Amino acid sequence: MTADAPASPSLDLRDVEAFLRVPRVSAIAAGPGGRAAAVVQEADEHLSRLVPALWELTAEGPARRLTVSEKGESSPCFAPDGSLLFTSSRPDPTGEAPEGTTAIWRLPLAGEAQVLAHAPGGLELLDVAGDGTILAATSVLPGVSLEEDAEARAARKDAKRTTIWHTGMPIRQWDHERGDSSRHLLIVTAQGELRDLTPDAGTLPLHTASAVLARDGRTVVTEWTERIARGETRTSLVRIDGATRERTPLLEATDEHGYDSPVLSPDGRLLAVTRSTVSTPTDTSYGRLEIHDLEGDGVVAVDLGDLTAGQVVWQADGGTLLVSGDLHSSGAVLAVDPSTGAVSTLADGGVFSSLSPAEDGSVLALRSDVATPARPVRITAEGVVELPAPGAVGPLPDTLEKVTTTVGGVEVPGWLCTPVGASAEDPAPTLLWVHGGPHSSYNAWSWRWCPWLFTARGYAVLMPDPAMSTGYGDAGLNRGWPRRPDVVLAECEALLDLVLERPELDGTRTAMLGASFGGFMANWIAGHTDRFDAIVSHAGLWALPQQHRTTDAAASKMRVHGHEDADPEWYRAYSPNAAAAAITTPMLVTHGSRDFRVPISEALRLWWDLVSHWDGAPEDMPHRFLQLTSENHWVLTPSNALTWNETVLAFLDQHVRGGEPIPEALPW
Incomplete structure (x- = not known):
């Protein structure tokens, strides 16, 4: 289904409800042939929740809505064949996906979206390789395999059992309990078959981990957290072989620092990572951007100046590393030469998020400032151009x-x-x-x-x-x-x-x-x-x-x-x-x-x-x-x-x- 975006009405900010009904662009993804897909959230009739939907954006014309459902759609990502992958807990017309769980869907260039893969604990879409292989994550009850998970969940539900067995810290995260499930990383083939890469993961190691898939689909690099003394944890990076599931240490944490946010270059040779120092009574935690050569032992330390990094991505050709973040009560996108660590400014004058490099060398992103909600833009060497999308707010009178x-x-x-x-x-x-x-x-x-x-x-x-x-x-x-x-x-x-x-x-x-x-x-x-x-x-x-x-x-x-x-x-x-x-x-x-x-x-x-x-x-x-x-x-x-x-x-x-x-x- 497609629909053109309606014109944005004038907004009376004295009306709080009208403000809350303004559509919000929350993510953007670049695809082949200059395509762009965005997540747009809108409040439902009763203001009971924000419902996300996918829209296609172009610089030449109005945005078009691609998906409609009560549950909504998110995490857009283009597959190599041009189809659009996304996640949703919308009902599966075939009845195969468990009701109410989040599945991975595929929207082809022509036709309706269909479920590609599902699991009893739902699926998160993390990354896609050049051959269409998908890296995903799911939730599995402790002590059971992925194959046993559906039966174990049904038994727990029937018994109305809500207990959690804790063996250490942490036991909570923001607004949900920890320890009631194990997060596993999965390979999803282009045909939708699942292969568990981490069947031995306990309740802690991957709970909040970010993970990336090499473009050839053979290797995963992920954070791996372990408990140490006195209620503390430390996070290292490990490499997992996609075929054998063998897990080997890559960058090991110490008492002074840990590693997070790995990003692989397109050729799989370079790994950008944040080395985060451990906070103390005299020093807060500092994030240090490093580029590691996985085929040698070289490390390039990147000096970002005053910028506090938020997101790190590689350009499509792998020749440049892009870093967005906060800078001087505003923000910027910096371009980093991976061989020297030299830094230049690609865009500034706003806060940029959801960076998504396009194959033509441009970068899609969301740009915001104090007076402007996040708007989709295309960044090139010539400047920043906004893409038409729902939710535009006109100039404020104040x-x-x-x-x-x-x-x-x-x-x-x-x-x-x-x-x-x-x-x-x-x-x-x-x-x-x-x-x-x-x-x-x-x-x-x-x-x-x-x-x-x-x-x-x-x-x-x-x-x-x-x-x-x-x-x-x-x-x-x-x-x-x-x-x-x-x-x-x-x-x-x-x-x-x-x-x-x-x-x-x-x-x-x-x-x-x-x-x-x-x-x-x-x-x-x-x-x-x-x-x-x-x-x-x-x-x-x-x-x-x-x-x-x-x-x-x-x-x-x-x-x-x-x-x-x-x-x-x-x-x-x-x-x-x-x-x-x-x-x-x-x-x-x-x-x-x-x-x-x-x-x-x-x-x-x-x-x-x-x-x-x-x-x-x-x-x-x-x-x-x-x-x-x-x-x-x-x-x-x-x-x-x-x-x-x-x-x-x-x-x-x-x-x-x-x-x-x-x-x-x-x-x-």
């Missing part, structure tokens, strides 16, 4: 400006979003947003935390890139380590004080907002200053001795910060709960119950501390708690995002602008 100040001899940048109409006669109340991470950057459009929804309601939004932000080299990543809130606040306040000198901004009406690390900052700031009229904390850390042990990242947290008895002064100074009694600013706490990175126990304990410290009448207590029982670290369901945004805006209106209190029963 203004975006990069601002900087200097703190202790270090430049602190940020983005200032100012609502149209703000003036000395009618100054805008101002919001300070602190990003998460802390290794992150305000440099791209966000559907989850969009400042333009707030400027549309008359607020100015300041988004700093303070200490520990990405895109400013090792010094930027490590400044303020280990996660020092006082350093971050000093830099953010300096930038805030600078912009508040403007007559069109109202320094008497301010609020602070943050999520994850930004939520930790919100919680800590609440107990250390009363300058803000309101504070919004999402997924924020509250009691560090508790969070450092209950997070899914407990090993690294305890390695960096240590036991509170060994460094009580650090915990007293920087654990937000130590200053609970000092909080006077109205706080809105929001948290997802399925968040395993910052468990819901942080919000529950914070909420108890806020309520129990309130000495006034219960009906006068200013604090509020929005619990999102089905969400994880992020608010991903469109309907919940609608409630979250409207609640945050109403809370700010009440406490910053003197508006009406939020009703006991939310109207959103």
